[in-house]
Amino acid sequence: MVAMNMDAHMTTGSAFQPAIIAPWKGIHTIDTAQVRPQFAAAYLVEGDGRGAFIDCGTNHSVPHMLAALERAGMTAGQIDWLVLTHVHLDHAGGAGALLPHLPNARVVVHPRGARHMIDPSKLTAGATAVYGEAAMQAMYGTLQPVPAERVVEAGDGHVVELAGRPLLCLDTPGHARHHIAIHDDVAGVFFTGDTFGISYRDFDTGQGAFIFPTTTPVQFEPEALHVSIDRMLAFHPRAMFPTHFGRLDEVERLAADMHAEIDDMVALARACADRDDRHLALMDGLRARLLRRARQHGVTLDEAVIDELLGGDIELNAQGLAVWLDTSRA
Incomplete structure (x- = not known):
């Protein structure tokens, strides 16, 4: 896998009607129309008549982002910030x-990711090398550069001022080294990108939400991910908003599940490390554990539906664990 692999799920951006979810404490959840309903989200945060987007999906998501503004009764000129959790x-x-x-908007991004927003050629080359030109266009479209003067680098502790609703950026590696999580003090929540894992609404039951880590290549680092989760928990958030x-x-129960699953995935990876069929063994082990859980x-x-919903994540997690094994043993 290339160094900037981007959570490889097929998407057209127009194959379905995206979900519309009621706002909560000034936070609007936007279905970015990738893969299937309620697969990937961006968020609109309102603060005294001004707004910030958290993440934005793909080129195909742009109409859905703008439609969310209209539903919220806001105009594009009221958006001051586009805050990116990471550049996948x-x-x-x-x-x-x-x-x-x-x-009026500026783009806030981790210092490691800023150059890829200004010049996305490496992102384009990496994704095209993996998927081919046709699939790259179908999934993401042609990546457009962001003017350098509109990019703000958000190091650890950077605060995005949103009209009396400050958004604190924390450096949260583990899924990617260019990852930030954003704390909204007014709502008492984090926008977690992929650091707090994946939780699809298809798997909600009377026991609540179901969660698992994402180890997408190429920067999975289990110890850093544990630390990042605990950093967020120290704020005692009332809710998490993953992509x-x-x-x-x-939050506490799901964080405990995340910690346990990270350790179990690492143990599985180590058990498969020297197998000739390592990738297949990782895939089988991840699938069996997720199905059992x-x-x-x-x-x-x-079971066929579960396989369809989780197949892409299992493939990516197997690849990411393999990369982690190789780099940790180098």
Whole structure:
């Protein structure tokens, strides 16, 4: 895998009607129309008549971002910020295409990711090398650069001032080294990108939400991910807003599940490290564990449906664990 692989799920951006979710404490959840309903989200945060987007999806997501503004009764001129959790294309690929619609907005991004927003050629080359030109266009479209003067680098502790609603950026590696999580003090929540894992609404049961880590190549670092989760927990957030997908309550329980799953995935990776069929063994092990946990959680979906919903994540997590094994043993 290339150094900037971007959460490789097929998407057209127009294959379905995206979900519309009621706002909560001035936070609007936006379905960015990738893969299937309620797969990937961006967020609109309101503060005294001004707004900030958190992530933006792909080029194909731009109409859905603008439609969310209209639903919120806001105009594009009221958006001051586009804050990117990280530069994987399902989170940030549409930034350059969205920004011309937002005349007053600046892009906030981790210092490691800023150069890739200004010049996305490496992102384009990496994704095209993996998927080919046709699939790259279908999934993401042509990446547009963000003018350098509209980019703000957000180091650890950077505060985005949103009309009396400050947004604190924390350096949260583990999924990617160019990852920030954003704390909204007014709502008492974090926008977690991929640092707090994946939780699809398809797997909600009477026991609550179901969660698992994402180890997408190439920068999975388990110890850093543990630390990043604990940093966020120290703020005692009332909810988490991951990209995949939407608001999560029961933060303490889900954090405990994340910690346990990170350790179990690392143990699986080490057990498979020297196998000739390592990738297949990782895939089988991840699938078996997720299926077992889903059944224990009360998920009654057919096994074929679960495979369809989780197949892409299992493939990516297997690849990421393999990269981690290779780099940690180098």
